[in-house]
Amino acid sequence: AQSVTQLDSQVPVFEEAPVELRCNYSSSVSVYLFWYVQYPNQGLQLLLKYLSGSTLVKGINGFEAEFNKSQTSFHLRKPSVHISDTAEYFCAVSAPGTDKLIFGTGTRLQVFP
């Protein structure tokens, strides 16, 4: 079975500062990894995904994530955040042959001016 841990429930940061949102997963098999974003009062939308190949994945809105198999991590980064990046971010994992996504509990990113 797979599981996901998002270590930080909240991350406050000032505008134009860099940010890293942490995600660790557990699985005995190879995995697919996702980051979703949820803006206030909206549904989730896909930011980026890792399926295979290059471990550095670029997504929408200037976000990127790096898959690290040895550390079982998939941390999300942005070099310079904007007020509009204030949202909840969810890491998720699935495995070949399974039929569900397993979500972390989410990290609330709050960007201050």
Place this chain on the structure above:
Amino acid sequence: NAGVTQTPKFRVLKTGQSMTLLCAQDMNHEYMYWYRQDPGMGLRLIHYSVGEGTTAKGEVPDGYNVSRLKKQNFLLGLESAAPSQTSVYFCASGQGVFHWNEQYFGPGTRLTVT
């Protein structure tokens, strides 16, 4: 394409009342899912469907029933609502195992049970 739509957007129920939440998708996806979102608990899977006419239990199925009579629709029913079912409900769809379980979400339904 409208993507995934949910009806209604908001609803207030009294304890013991029943209701049905409707999810519709126009992407011809095989898989559909119902989640609930509560503060600090992330998304929890209630029920899901891997195709028309099929349903399966998720992590928190008690108190809910579902039906998938048509491929594009997935209904979530509460037969006797309880205050513990106050939550935001999200529907999602995807191609499941054929597409890495990537999912597309609706805008949510905010349900309050008093």
